[in-house]
Amino acid sequence: MRREDGTAMIDRKDKYIVDRIEDNGVVVCEYNGEIFNLDISLCPENVKPGDVLVFGDDSFIYDGDTTSVLKNKISLKSKKIFK
Numbered sequence: 674m675r676r677e678d679g680t681a682m683i684d685r686k687d688k689y690i691v692d693r694i695e696d697n698g699v700v701v702c703e704y705n706g707e708i709f710n711l712d713i714s715l716c717p718e719n720v721k722p723g724d725v726l727v728f729g730d731d732s733f734i735y736d737g738d739t740t741s742v743l744k745n746k747i748s749l750k751s752k753k754i755f756k
Contacts, residue, residue, distance in 0.1 A: 691724045
């Protein structure tokens with residue numbers, strides 16, 4: 674999705690950001706700020722912190738497009754802060 678000015682929009686419905694991986698669980702944060710644990714067996718094999726996941730069928734799927742958009746936004750903000 675894109676705004677009128679061409680910048681990318683993030684559809685935040687049913688998306689989860691991986692915060693960290695602990696033992697056999699994955700700690701995720703919903704866009705509303707709620708944090709909870711998922712069983713690692715429900716996640717993609719190579720899941721890592723910062724990945725965005727969406728729920729599909731019976732498991733979570735990696736959302737590469739949204740992950741890239743978020744990483745770019747974080748990078749731009751970091752550059753502004755640490756000028």
